[in-house]
Amino acid sequence: MTTTARVPILAGSDAETVAAQAIAERWGLPSETTDNDVFQLWLTNGVLALHWLQSPQKMSPLVVDFHQGKAAYRAQNTQLKNEAIAKAVGVTGQFKPSVVDGTAGLGRDAFVLAGLGCNVQLIERHPVVAALLDNGLHRARQEGDFIGDTCQRMQLIGTDNLFTGSGYTQEPDVVYLDPMYPKTGKQKAQVKKDMQMFQQLVGSDEDADTLLEPALALAKYRVVVKRPNSAPFLAGREPNSQIKSKKHRFDVYIKRGFHESAN
Ligand SMILES: C[S@@+](CC[C@H](N)C(=O)[O-])C[C@H]1O[C@@H](n2cnc3c(N)ncnc32)[C@H](O)[C@@H]1O
Incomplete structure (x- = not known):
């Protein structure tokens, strides 16, 4: 929960x-x-x-820092052809879709997409997660480097925009969703320490199925849903295509092709 x-x-x-x-x-x-x-x-x-304060083992505090660790490395070494998320969202050398990340979390996936040139509007409903993300984006933007520029393409727009339908600065080509899914057995043991803290704070998004309809209504072209490989389809709805990576798959719901007009 x-x-x-x-x-x-x-x-x-x-x-x-x-x-x-x-x-x-x-x-x-x-x-x-x-x-x-x-x-x-x-x-x-x-x-x-x-x-x-009551963690079962010693843990460093959780901070959003786009200049540190895996995020920074990935930002500087991301290659379009190697990123399953890029294929799922439809990013190419010439086309950088505008994205709404409806479940922004700590902004890691959004950061990859922004690093590939997409403008990303972020929605995060958990106030503590939103505050951490907002602070991380603010600090990163102070730096006039590639990572700072990448974070300029990420705007945290609010907490419930998918349901209110308001607050967007741009109509999104793609809506991206990655709701929390309950971890089980082996998966649970593999969760890294910072993610254990995140999971303890946020819990599992048991209402995740409700996200698909508003996402489909909002997206101009497609909705992409990140799921653990073993998870059922969001809202039980079969996607049009799937892109698989080692731990996850991206379910792609296509409204229309990127070159088709709305009418
Ligand atoms: C698995 S995390 C997302 C991780 C993110 N993709 C990343 O790369 O850091 C899921 C997040 O979605 C948020 N969330 C779930 N339902 C939401 C909703 N209806 N509106 C906004 N945020 C939501 C949760 O609070 C949680 O922070």
Whole structure:
């Protein structure tokens, strides 16, 4: 189940109290701690970090940092022909579809698409995840490098736009969905530490099936759904095609070809 655990945000120093308060107000987060807090967000030197106070093992705080680790490596080494996500979304050397990522999470997939030249509007309903993502995008954009430029093509537009149908700055060619799917057995054991924290916070998106209809209504050309290889189709609906990678598959629902007009 998606959890809406109470997660307070705290400032690492007096100088950041106002900035922390602004984040609390923007995402509807509390500023007071309690003895029962499972998670806390800390804003320190401009970096927002999620701490899991009751984690079963020692864990580093969760931070969205597009300049670090796998994300940075991937951004600089992504090759169009090797990315299953690019094939599924329909990115080519000449055509960079505009994308709405309806389940943005920590923005990793959106970052790959933006790195390939797509403009991506991001929607994330979990306020803590949205706050972390917003902070990561803000910090990355300060750098005038490839990664900063990539993050300029990513706009976090809100939390429930798929259902309200409003807030978009551009009609999307493609809607991309990657809802949480309950992990089982072997899959669970393989989940990396930062993802364990993310899963503990967000839970599984048990209402994920409701995303497909509004996504199909919004997309001009296609909807792409990322699923674990063993998962059933979203909303039980068979896609028009599938692109498979090692751990996942991308189910592609085609409304019309990229070269067909709307009428
Ligand atoms: C598996 S994660 C997405 C990971 C993301 N693709 C990435 O690369 O970082 C799924 C996310 O979708 C969000 N989500 C689920 N249903 C949503 C909805 N109806 N609207 C917006 N976000 C939603 C969850 O809160 C969660 O953060």
